[in-house]
Amino acid sequence: MSQAITPILLTPGPLTTSERTRRAMLRDWGSWDADFNQITGRIRQRVLDIVHGQGTHECVPMQGSGTFSVEAAIVTLVPRTGHVLVPNNGAYCARLARICKVLGRRLTTIDYSEAQQVSPADVDRALAADPSITHVALVHCETGAGVLNPLHEVAQVVARHGRGLIVDAMSSFGAIEIDARKTPFDAVIAASGKCLEGPPGMGFVIARRSVLEQCEGNAHSLALDLYDQWVYMQKTTQWRFTPPTHIVAALDEAMTQYIEEGGLPARGGRYARNCKALIEGMRALGLRSYLDEGLQAPIIVTFHAPVDPAYEFKAFYQEVKKRGYILYPGKLTQLETFRVGCIGHFGEAGIPGAVAAVAEALKAMGVKQVSEPEMA
Numbered sequence: 255m256s257q258a259i260t261p262i263l264l265t266p267g268p269l270t271t272s273e274r275t276r277r278a279m280l281r282d283w284g285s286w287d288a289d290f291n292q293i294t295g296r297i298r299q300r301v302l303d304i305v306h307g308q309g310t311h312e313c314v315p316m317q318g319s320g321t322f323s324v325e326a327a328i329v330t331l332v333p334r335t336g337h338v339l340v341p342n343n344g345a346y347c348a349r350l351a352r353i354c355k356v357l358g359r360r361l362t363t364i365d366y367s368e369a370q371q372v373s374p375a376d377v378d379r380a381l382a383a384d385p386s387i388t389h390v391a392l393v394h395c396e397t398g399a400g401v402l403n404p405l406h407e408v409a410q411v412v413a414r415h416g417r418g419l420i421v422d423a424m425s426s427f428g429a430i431e432i433d434a435r436k437t438p439f440d441a442v443i444a445a446s447g448k449c450l451e452g453p454p455g456m457g458f459v460i461a462r463r464s465v466l467e468q469c470e471g472n473a474h475s476l477a478l479d480l481y482d483q484w485v486y487m488q489k490t491t492q493w494r495f496t497p498p499t500h501i502v503a504a505l506d507e508a509m510t511q512y513i514e515e516g517g518l519p520a521r522g523g524r525y526a527r528n529c530k531a532l533i534e535g536m537r538a539l540g541l542r543s544y545l546d547e548g549l550q551a552p553i554i555v556t557f558h559a560p561v562d563p564a565y566e567f568k569a570f571y572q573e574v575k576k577r578g579y580i581l582y583p584g585k586l587t588q589l590e591t592f593r594v595g596c597i598g599h600f601g602e603a604g605i606p607g608a609v610a611a612v613a614e615a616l617k618a619m620g621v622k623q624v625s626e627p628e629m630a
């Protein structure tokens with residue numbers, strides 16, 4: 255049974271892709287084939303172009319969802335005797351910390367609330383206090399609540415202390431600037447199915463070449479060994495194990511459209527307009543966003559759930575879905591919230607359409623009171 259309409263995904267990966275991108279998946283490729291390996295090579299170059307990392311950095315793709323690439327980066331770039339500092343302001347930071355634990359890497363965290371930004375001064379203090387810390391692992395946009403962390407400032411601090419920086423830039427890469435010439439990092443991690451608007455199924459690690467060269471034998475994982483993946487790819491132009499061929503072809507097509515659109519400024523600008531229209535439209539319905547404006551990344555917005563007892567997320571989700579939009583549940587531990595993504599290939603009518611769908615859905619559910627009365 256097919257749905258009457260294909261809904262617009264307002265979720266931060268998987269997200270709505272263009273028809274052109276989806277059509278690129280309609281043929282099969284052999285993994286040994288030179289034409290296919292040229293596509294892989296082109297993606298690697300274009301990814302480096304986005305961060306201005308040509309000559310200094312290497313893009314190593316990895317099969318799997320984004321987390322596979324995060325784990326590959328940690329297990330390969332952090333020596334087994336390493337010590338990782340994770341400033342933690344949300345669910346994806348907590349996942350990074352968990353990866354370190356599972357891999358047996360020594361871990362220290364700086365804990366924040368989900369409504370706070372990571373503070374470069376705190377990182378500075380932690381690094382000064384503990385010389386055994388070898389790496390800082392930072393989430394750029396914490397997709398849990400939607401906070402943008404101060405990557406550039408943290409990178410300056412980490413560089414000043416001579417430690418390594420590993421950045422989970424999964425939900426910001428391609429939309430929020432990261433410039434390797436100005437912002438020092440050992441590794442930036444991203445994936446196909448976020449701001450580059452490809453389908454999900456592969457990630458990549460942009461690693462400083464001089465760092466990667468020293469990582470042989472660090473990984474105690476066969477499949478997630480980035481060093482081996484890199485060396486094999488340099489030697490053969492092929493992926494070490496079966497590549498996600500259709501995803502690679504579709505990401506290549508998505509990146510062509512990214513460049514046609516005007517690259518990072520255009521992509522980031524479109525998402526910022528979506529984000530502004532979303533927050534304003536929802537505010538007009540009485541729905542308040544969770545974060546202070548200055549901390550909000552233009553990627554995903556967390557909203558307080560309506561206070562009316564007639565509200566319930568599952569029913570709300572179904573009502574909005576009937577109207578053509580897929581929302582995302584909240585990821586906060588303390589508060590009842592829901593989230594709406596600003597990223598993906600949908601036109602300027604997407605956000606106003608979603609806001610209208612939310613208004614109709616609440617009405618259909620009999621939700622009258624959406625927020626607490628304003629304090630006098």
Ligand SMILES: *Cc1c(COP(=O)(O)O)cnc(C)c1O
Pocket residue numbers: 266267319320321322324346393395396397422423424425445
């Ligand atoms: C999406 C995302 C990931 C990866 O999640 P997967 O489900 O493994 O794709 C990691 N970090 C952040 C910040 C993300 O937004």
